[in-house]
Amino acid sequence: MRDVRFLGFDVFGTVVDWRTSVARELTPFLRRHGLGDLDPAAVADEWRALYQPAMEPIRRGQRDWTRLTVLNRENLETVLGRYLDPRRVAADELAALNRAWERLDPWPDAVAGLTRLKTRFAIGPISNGNVSLMMWLAKYGGLPWDVIAGAEITKTYKPQPQTYIGAANLVGLEPAEVALVAAHNDDLAAARMCGLKTVFIPRRTEHGAGQTSDLEPSQAWDMVAEDFTALAERLGC
Amino acid sequence: MRDVRFLGFDVFGTVVDWRTSVARELTPFLRRHGLGDLDPAAVADEWRALYQPAMEPIRRGQRDWTRLTVLNRENLETVLGRYLDPRRVAADELAALNRAWERLDPWPDAVAGLTRLKTRFAIGPISNGNVSLMMWLAKYGGLPWDVIAGAEITKTYKPQPQTYIGAANLVGLEPAEVALVAAHNDDLAAARMCGLKTVFIPRRTEHGAGQTSDLEPSQAWDMVAEDFTALAERLGC
Numbered sequence: 001m002r003d004v005r006f007l008g009f010d011v012f013g014t015v016v017d018w019r020t021s022v023a024r025e026l027t028p029f030l031r032r033h034g035l036g037d038l039d040p041a042a043v044a045d046e047w048r049a050l051y052q053p054a055m056e057p058i059r060r061g062q063r064d065w066t067r068l069t070v071l072n073r074e075n076l077e078t079v080l081g082r083y084l085d086p087r088r089v090a091a092d093e094l095a096a097l098n099r100a101w102e103r104l105d106p107w108p109d110a111v112a113g114l115t116r117l118k119t120r121f122a123i124g125p126i127s128n129g130n131v132s133l134m135m136w137l138a139k140y141g142g143l144p145w146d147v148i149a150g151a152e153i154t155k156t157y158k159p160q161p162q163t164y165i166g167a168a169n170l171v172g173l174e175p176a177e178v179a180l181v182a183a184h185n186d187d188l189a190a191a192r193m194c195g196l197k198t199v200f201i202p203r204r205t206e207h208g209a210g211q212t213s214d215l216e217p218s219q220a221w222d223m224v225a226e227d228f229t230a231l232a233e234r235l236g237c
Numbered sequence: 238m239r240d241v242r243f244l245g246f247d248v249f250g251t252v253v254d255w256r257t258s259v260a261r262e263l264t265p266f267l268r269r270h271g272l273g274d275l276d277p278a279a280v281a282d283e284w285r286a287l288y289q290p291a292m293e294p295i296r297r298g299q300r301d302w303t304r305l306t307v308l309n310r311e312n313l314e315t316v317l318g319r320y321l322d323p324r325r326v327a328a329d330e331l332a333a334l335n336r337a338w339e340r341l342d343p344w345p346d347a348v349a350g351l352t353r354l355k356t357r358f359a360i361g362p363i364s365n366g367n368v369s370l371m372m373w374l375a376k377y378g379g380l381p382w383d384v385i386a387g388a389e390i391t392k393t394y395k396p397q398p399q400t401y402i403g404a405a406n407l408v409g410l411e412p413a414e415v416a417l418v419a420a421h422n423d424d425l426a427a428a429r430m431c432g433l434k435t436v437f438i439p440r441r442t443e444h445g446a447g448q449t450s451d452l453e454p455s456q457a458w459d460m461v462a463e464d465f466t467a468l469a470e471r472l473g474c
Binding site: 069122124130131132133134135136138139145146147148152153170171172173 | 306359361367368369370371372373375376382383384385389390407408409410
C-alpha cells in the first residue's frame, strides 16, 4: 500500500447501507398504495436483485451506455408491477421514489473514517452509480469525496476492467497507486486483475441479519480492516 | 436564478490566483538556473499566454483530446526555451515545476464563500483543467467541491458549447438549472448561449495591478457579486 495515493471506494454496501435506507423510503409509498403488508426490506431486496442483470447487456455491449438512475427506474417499475399497475402511479411519484438511491445512510463509521483518510489520500467513489447520483448521495450523507470516479466516466460497469483502469487514469495515477476499498470480494478480485491494490472491509449486515456472502476475505487482499476508522488507523491517518 | 441547483465555477482566475502562485513556484527554479534577474510574474504571464493557443487545435478537432497538464508541460518547455536549453533540465524538475498548477492559492474569499454556497447548492468546477489537476488543486487549497465537471469529461475545451452542456448533463440537470460563476465575460457569454445562468465575479488583479480586461460585466448577467462571500449573501446561504 506504500505507493497508494488514491483510495477508490465501492459505495453501495461498502460506504452506505442501501437496504435499510431504501426500505425506509419504500415504507410510506407501499402504505399509500395499499401494500402496507409487504415487508419493505424484502421489496428493497427485489429491487436490488435486478441491479446486476440490468447492467449485464451494457457490459456485453448489447445495450448503449445507460446511467444507473435510469436502470433503477426501469427496475422499480418491474418490481412494482408484481404488486400493482405502475402506470397508475404518477410519474412524479415514481421519480421521487427512485431518488431513494440518493438518500442512503452512510454506515456509522463511514464519514468519520473518510474524513481521516482524506488527510493523507485523495478519495472518491469507484462505483457503478452515475456521477449525479454519487454527488447527491454525498451531499445527503456528508461524504467528503475529493472527486467522483466510476462507471459513468468510462461508460461501462464494474467488473469490466475499463472501469477500474479508467478511474486510475482519471485521477492521473498508475493502477498500483490506487486502492479499491470494497465489501465485496468479486469487486476486489476484478480490481486486482487490473493492478489496483485491494482493501476489504466486511459489511456483514448489508443484506440483513441472515447474510451469507462476503463475511470474510476470499483472497489475501493487500489490507483488511473492520471498518473505515480502523482502516484510517492502520494507514496512519 | 430561482431554478439553479448547481453552481459551476471557472477556476483559473475566478477561484484561484494563478499568477501570484505560479510566480512563487517559478522563483526558486529561475534562481537555480541563473535566471534570477527575470521577473517571475512576467514568466508566469508568458506561460499563461500559451494556454489559449494550445487548446485551439483541440477545439477545432485538429488535435486529439489532450489534458491541460500535458499542454502546460509543452508550454513550459516553449517558454523556458527562450532563456535556456530545457533539455538540460532534468525531466523530474520540469515535472515538479509543472505541478505549480496544482498549488494555486484560492482568492481570500473563495473557501469561505464556497463553504457557504455548498449548503444550498451542489458546487464544482467547470474548468479547462483536467480532473486530476482540479482534484489536487482542491486538496491544496481546501476547495470543498461536490463533484468535478469540466473539459476532460466532454473532451473539448471551453468555450465549446459541449463543455457547458456536458457539465449540466454530468450532474443530471437542465442547462437552466446550472449557473456558471466566472470572472471572464467571454466564458459567461458562451455559457449563456448554451442556456446556463451566469454569475460575474470581478477579479481585478488576476493579471496584476495593471489589468485592463474583465474589470466590469460586459452584459446584464443573471447576477453580479463582488466576491464569493457576497454571492453567498445574495443567494441566502
